[in-house]
Amino acid sequence: MSDFYAAIFGAGISGLSMANQLQQRGKSVLLIDPFRADPEAPGPPAAMVNPSAGRKGNLVWESEKCLNAFRSNIDKLAEASGRDDLFNATGVLRPAITEELAENFKQSLEEQPWPEGWVDWLEPDEIEEINPGIAENYGGYFIKPGLTVFVDNYLNTFRNVLTDNGLTFTGLKTEYEFMESDFVLTDEEGKTSTAEHVIVCAGADTPGFDDWAELGIQRVKGQVAIFKTEHDLPWVHGLSALGYILRRKPNELIVGSTYEHHFEDVDITEEAYNRLFGKLEKILPEISKNVKKTGQLAGVRATAPNHLPVLGRHRNNPQLLVYSAMGSKGLIYSEYMASILADHLTAGSDIPKELDTERIYHRLRKKGKIE
Numbered sequence: 001m002s003d004f005y006a007a008i009f010g011a012g013i014s015g016l017s018m019a020n021q022l023q024q025r026g027k028s029v030l031l032i033d034p035f036r037a038d039p040e041a042p043g044p045p046a047a048m049v050n051p052s053a054g055r056k057g058n059l060v061w062e063s064e065k066c067l068n069a070f071r072s073n074i075d076k077l078a079e080a081s082g083r084d085d086l087f088n089a090t091g092v093l094r095p096a097i098t099e100e101l102a103e104n105f106k107q108s109l110e111e112q113p114w115p116e117g118w119v120d121w122l123e124p125d126e127i128e129e130i131n132p133g134i135a136e137n138y139g140g141y142f143i144k145p146g147l148t149v150f151v152d153n154y155l156n157t158f159r160n161v162l163t164d165n166g167l168t169f170t171g172l173k174t175e176y177e178f179m180e181s182d183f184v185l186t187d188e189e190g191k192t193s194t195a196e197h198v199i200v201c202a203g204a205d206t207p208g209f210d211d212w213a214e215l216g217i218q219r220v221k222g223q224v225a226i227f228k229t230e231h232d233l234p235w236v237h238g239l240s241a242l243g244y245i246l247r248r249k250p251n252e253l254i255v256g257s258t259y260e261h262h263f264e265d266v267d268i269t270e271e272a273y274n275r276l277f278g279k280l281e282k283i284l285p286e287i288s289k290n291v292k293k294t295g296q297l298a299g300v301r302a303t304a305p306n307h308l309p310v311l312g313r314h315r316n317n318p319q320l321l322v323y324s325a326m327g328s329k330g331l332i333y334s335e336y337m338a339s340i341l342a343d344h345l346t347a348g349s350d351i352p353k354e355l356d357t358e359r360i361y362h363r364l365r366k367k368g369k370i371e
């Protein structure tokens with residue numbers, strides 16, 4: 001018998017959710033992440049759980065199930081840890097700053113299956129009332145269950161709660177090799193253990209794993225800037241317009257994000273800062289006149305061609321799995337996607353076709369790139 005049911009590579013948003021879902025099903029898990037070895041490591045300051053996407057404002061895949069799964073888990077983490085600094089249930093405002101956006105948003109509210117009670121249309125004066133100083137707009141909508149998540153606190157607390165419940169974590173660089181019936185894991189100190197399954201949850205580093213390079217997961221760099229405002233802000237919700245603006249403290253705003261498809265390094269740049277400041281100026285013109293930059297961060301997201309996560313088994317080894325390509329919606333997708341993969345592994349349920357690795361293998365076979 002193997003030492004672990006699963007070894008998960010990557011202790012980011014996906015890897016933690018995967019470990020959680022397997023732990024809930026009574027499975028033993030080894031979580032490996034040499035780049036987040038310190039459980040109190042700083043991470044991204046804040047990110048948004050927003051069930052709508054892009055300029056059309058359409059709902060993301062299975063938004064209700066995804067959002068409910070995320071919310072229920074973060075509530076449990078807050079309760080288990082006694083911490084009240086993991087998230088704010090403050091809603092998300094999507095102001096339409098052009099007529100075209102207003103039309104798109106109204107169409108989304110009419111045609112998309114918005115769950116009962118999730119969303120209200122607001123007229124420009126109502127938007128100004130809840131968000132003083134906002135740019136001239138054509139109305140917009142307020143998504144009540146939207147969240148602001150303090151990602152560093154969330155990741156660190158999640159891992160602590162899982163380890164308290166029996167998860168084994170290692171910050172040592174580890175390699176895996178399949179031998180007969182299970183994987184042999186060898187860490188950089190030469191210590192070995194075995195696992196029945198390996199699940200790669202390495203986000204934008206997934207293409208660096210030889211087994212997964214052929215999936216064609218794309219890497220997209222993004223940057224956020226942090227600003228101190230002159231006065232405390234009289235609202236708490238997140239803003240989603242030309243990117244996002246989140247309030248972490250009463251006088252601190254996180255402005256994100258850029259999308260850079262061609263990049264050589266993951267350094268912060270002046271050009272991205274100028275773009276982020278430009279977004280702030282457009283959405284909060286008065287407030288932007290008196291802000292001070294206090295930080296800037298860069299990261300890389302992983303995306304697949306249909307902009308949906310990729311979950312499933314490797315075509316040559318059903319005990320090797322992947323869970324990646326969360327794009328810009330990692331938080332909202334994390335828990336529900338992990339539950340789909342955990343059910344598939346432990347109970348044999350199907351992975352929806354639009355998410356399964358098989359969708360990519362099918363395309364590669366048609367192009368003659370794999371057998």
Ligand SMILES: Cc1cc2nc3c(=O)[nH]c(=O)nc-3n(C[C@H](O)[C@H](O)[C@H](O)COP(=O)(O)OP(=O)(O)OC[C@H]3O[C@@H](n4cnc5c(N)ncnc54)[C@H](O)[C@@H]3O)c2cc1C
Binds near residue numbers: 036
């Ligand atoms: C600028 C920016 C802003 C964003 N804003 C939002 C937002 O507002 N809301 C939202 O939901 N999402 C947002 N995202 C997207 C979100 O960050 C991703 O969807 C999410 O991080 C994906 O989680 P993941 O666990 O798959 O990957 P990651 O978070 O990248 O985690 C992967 C982990 O794998 C580890 N790893 C890598 N290689 C190995 C290895 N060989 N062995 C073991 N471990 C390894 C890494 O150290 C890392 O900890 C944003 C992304 C960026 C870049």
